[in-house]
Amino acid sequence: MVYSYTEKKRIRKDFGTRPQVLDIPYLLSIQLDSFDKFIEQDPEGQYGLEAAFRSVFPIQSYNGNSELQYVSYRLGEPVFDVKECQIRGVTYSKPLRVKLRLVIFDKDAPAGTVKDIKEQEVYMGEIPLMTDNGTFVINGTERVIVSQ
DSSP, rough: OOEOOOOOOOOEEGGGGOOOOOOOTTTHHHHHHHHHHSSSOOOTSSSSSHHHHHHHOEEEEETSHHHHEEEEEEEESSSOOHHHHHHHHOOOEEEEEEEEEEEOOOOOTTTEEEEEEEEEEEEEEEEOHHHHHHEEETEEEEEOOOOO
C-alpha cells in the first residue's frame, strides 16, 4: 500500500494500486452458453429445442385415428446481420422448420394397422438470435432478457 503525505501531514491511503486478488469472470458467458445449448441440435434430446419437441410429440387425435409425430428440426440462416436488422427495424432471427410425420390408422383393421403416412417439413416461425453482447434485436431495437 502506498502512503503519501499531504500538506497537513496526514497519511493518505491509496487503494487504487491494490493488486488484483481475483480475475473478473466473463459474466456474459453464462447467458451465451445457455442460449447456444438451447439452439444446438441434441441427438439424445436431453436439452434445448429437441427436448421441447420430444416432450410435446407425439400428438394423437381424440378418436385415435391419427397421430402426429416429431421427426427433426432445422434452423435456417438469418436473412440480415445484426447491424442490418437494427437499420431496417426488423428482428434478428433464424427460421425454424420442423419435419413432422402424420400417421393415419385404419379404423376397420386391428389396432395399430397403419393406413397412410405423410411426412412434411413445416415452417414454425422465427427464433430470435442472441448477439455477441448477450442481447436480442427485436424490431430493430436491442433488448436484454432480465429474469425476475
